Amino acid sequence: MQRSIWSLLVVGALMLGSVGAAMAHHGWRWTTGGNIEVTGIITAAQLGNPHGVLTVDAEGEVWRVEVGQPWRNERAGLKDGDLKKGVEIRIIGEPSADIKDKRVKAERLYLGDKEYTLYPERD
Amino acid sequence: MAAVWSALQTSDLAVWINLSRWLYAGIATAHVLAIALLIGSILILDLRLVGFAAWLDTTPLARLVVPVAGTALGCAIVSGFLLFIGRAAQYAGFGLFQLKIALIAAALATTLTVHRRYGLRLERATARQRARIGIASICLWLAVAVSGRMIAFVHG
Numbered sequence: 079m080q081r082s083i084w085s086l087l088v089v090g091a092l093m094l095g096s097v098g099a100a101m102a103h104h105g106w107r108w109t110t111g112g113n114i115e116v117t118g119i120i121t122a123a124q125l126g127n128p129h130g131v132l133t134v135d136a137e138g139e140v141w142r143v144e145v146g147q148p149w150r151n152e153r154a155g156l157k158d159g160d161l162k163k164g165v166e167i168r169i170i171g172e173p174s175a176d177i178k179d180k181r182v183k184a185e186r187l188y189l190g191d192k193e194y195t196l197y198p199e200r201d
Numbered sequence: 202m203a204a205v206w207s208a209l210q211t212s213d214l215a216v217w218i219n220l221s222r223w224l225y226a227g228i229a230t231a232h233v234l235a236i237a238l239l240i241g242s243i244l245i246l247d248l249r250l251v252g253f254a255a256w257l258d259t260t261p262l263a264r265l266v267v268p269v270a271g272t273a274l275g276c277a278i279v280s281g282f283l284l285f286i287g288r289a290a291q292y293a294g295f296g297l298f299q300l301k302i303a304l305i306a307a308a309l310a311t312t313l314t315v316h317r318r319y320g321l322r323l324e325r326a327t328a329r330q331r332a333r334i335g336i337a338s339i340c341l342w343l344a345v346a347v348s349g350r351m352i353a354f355v356h357g
Contacts, residue, residue, distance in 0.1 A: 126220060
């Protein structure tokens with residue numbers, strides 16, 4: 079039985095070790111809790127599951143903007159082709175807690191004057 | 202390979218999955234359930250191989266667990282492939298995804314080697330060999346699941 083106790087220890091250590099590396103991505107745990115505004119031109123749009131990602135050039139600063147899954151974007155009133163390369167966009171959302179990361183998760187966005195709310199329950 | 206990933210993710214099936222709400226949710230759920238069944242069942246056999254529950258005969262246990270785990274693995278591979286094709290090029294470029302595929306290959310190679318040698322009659326291996334097989338199996342399959350789960354938290 080000595081051997082089985084050792085092997086359980088090995089497995090336990092492996093599992094514990096793996097948890098430490100986690101860096102949140104889905105959800106809001108990786109963001110600051112406060113909103114920022116980013117305005118720029120979309121240079122790339124990858125939409126679809128598990129959620130869409132825009133690359134936005136904000137006067138030379140490149141931001142990665144996380145938008146919704148297809149159903150969330152559609153619910154906000156966005157149509158196919160609204161989020162595409164060359165479109166000017168203003169985003170309000172929570173940035174990554176590490177500001178050097180230049181990532182923001184959009185709560186709402188503006189194309190021209192029109193507002194699209196991805197997360198109505200968030201301010 | 203870039204042409205293959207591109208062909209996969211522009212296929213009708215991939216586009217359909219990528220834009221759907223509940224189909225994608227259903228496949229992701231099936232993937233989790235298949236992994237739960239795979240890890241859960243294989244862990245039982247591995248614990249026996251390591252030396253737990255010495256009163257339980259290994260062969261009848263293996264005859265139950267191995268087909269269940271094999272079916273679960275098949276379901277996990279199919280659902281995983283369907284999740285993969287939506288963003289094939291992106292996932293293929295992720296270090297953790299590559300690690301996961303390498304770990305699956307290693308785990309499968311270990312499993313197939315063991316069953317080619319002993320079939321389901323694992324008691325033909327010595328106690329030391331069985332313990333080694335059990336530990337290797339637990340570590341590899343858990344590492345597969347952990348590396349897969351971490352993709353969403355590390356890359357993106």
